[in-house]
Amino acid sequence: MRKARRPARGGRPTPPGRGAMAERYKVRFPDAPTLRSALAARDASRFLKVVNEKRRYVAVELSDEHARDATARRDFTDLLEAWRRRGAEVLGDPHYDLELPTTCDRQEPDDPEAPSLDQVLARIRAPAAWATSRGAGTLIAIVDTGVDVRCGEFPPPRRIGGWAPIGEDPWADRDGHGTMSATVAAGTRAAGAPFDGVAPDAAVASCRTSFTDGELGAIYDHLIALRQQGHRVIASNSFGKNQGHPPPAPDFPEFYAALEEALGAGVIVCFSAGNNHDDANGDPAACEPSTIWEPHKCRDDVLTVGVSDLDDRMWNYSSRGPGQYFGDPGSGRKPDVVAPTPRRGRIFCGATIRTWPKGWGTSGAAPQVAGLAALVWSAAPDMRPADVRAAIRSTATSLGLDANCQGAGLIDCAAAVRMASSRRPSPV
Incomplete structure (x- = not known):
């Protein structure tokens, strides 16, 4: 099996503890x-x-x-x-974990000289796509810890259809992680904020959660309702199982049933591949063993995203394919594609810009693909979700690595949007 180039180094933070008595x-x-x-x-x-x-x-x-x-x-x-x-x-009511468990005080203070989202967007050629599409007319759901609107990236007209557990606010971030994800996918400088995301004209639905089965089931039912109202909905998800060995079969009946219905209703779904390669004691330069867990990430009708760095090297922790359930009916080889995050990259953590010493993980890669799906769907509103996924995969640029590392390769926003905008409309 082909090896990856020398990877970007860095471990993954230890997950924060859950309440001992809750x-x-x-x-x-x-x-x-x-x-x-x-x-x-x-x-x-x-x-x-x-x-x-x-x-x-x-x-x-x-x-x-x-x-x-x-x-x-x-x-x-x-x-x-x-x-x-x-x-x-x-x-x-079982729960998943954040792929990149973090609290903002674990990140470094802002370093204006460090690479930021701007360099990420340049590498995936998002600005080159914006002359054709900036994501208008699409809705990106950030299934995460909430979005802190004090960051200024999400002025009120862009907030549509948020969801949160009873007594909580979708537009407040309990951790800081969700604001990072949302900024990557769809931040905007329009109101004076510091960053544009991949799809700066897309609307955003913050779906705040602790990743329990009951909450995820309700969130995906909410996304189905938004789709039925006519929204072109793309879901960005950065949660999973953080471990180096295969987990047992999942017991998430509400989430899995609602996810199945949402995909059938035409919601485009993106998942982070996970940050488990180090946990499995994988050779940092290798594209094995397989560490993409859980059936939902192995489905062929979702986009599962690994993470490289700005020098086209795989991050040492990015989970490798082909996936725990590869070969099962309805599964596909994973990851589908990769997206880059920088070493010591600047991005929001909650309402404050921080420098993240260990990168943004696959948590920062999945929202890039959600943003790209918004660009493609906005450029060609008649496209079927399967065609949007195919455009993203087929226009990715190979990094010269095995598919278990890179999937089809690094996403290319300009190429995907060009393909979408030049295609013939689907027959009615």
Whole structure:
């Protein structure tokens, strides 16, 4: 197997700890009327995070604060027991992790001399595509930790259809990661902010989440509704399993069912490949072993994205293909393509520009491809999602590496938009 060029160095930060006392459950009811009736219970509103009538479940949480309160803990237990008596199932609500777990105080202060998003856009030839398309008429959903609008990259007219768990604000970022992802995909200098993203005229829907099954199911149902309203929706996702060995079969029924429906409805979906190559003790110069986990990242109808650096070398941590589920029905060889992030690159972390010493990970690569999908779809609004994906793959530039490292190669925005804008419209 062909080897990668000498990789960019750098490990991955340790994931931040979750609340030691918080408890999260998903409660499935026998039918929607029973669910609606159950919500009238005295203490229900205190603990609700998600209500999904379509799939007959709610998600409830005993927060760290409530867990320290004996009365609140008793009320929470009593509520779950009352719902059980109504025939509900009380289930766990498993969660995924950020691909690049981070908090802003772990990043370096802004270094104006460090490379930034501007150099990334130049490398993927986004500015060369903007004469034809800047993403207008598309909607990029950032499925992440929220977007901090204090950064100035997302003035109110560009914010459409946000989603957040009950009691949370989609336009606030609990971690800083989501603002980075959104800026890469669709930031804009139009109102005086410092960066343009790949698709600076696309609208943005911030979908804030802790990546639980219940929340992801509700988010993808929300994206289906936006698609049914006529929006051309592209979803950028930077979450997964951070480990060096294959995880067991996932137990995310709400997310997987809603994702299947969203793809069928015409939502274009981009996933980060993951940052697991180091965790698997992979040779930094090798394109094996395979470390792209989970069935959703192995589907042939999604775009799964690895990460290179600005010198066309694979980052040492970028997950390699062909993917855990390669060869299964409906799967494809992964990654599809790669996108670059710089060593010590400047980008927003929340509302503050920071220099990220270990790069932006595949978390910063996936939103580039989401932005490119917006450019292509805006240039040719009649294109089917499958044709948009094909245009992105077929116009990528090979880095001379094995497909398990680079997929089809480095994305080329100008070439993909040129292909889209020169094609014949699909017959009606």
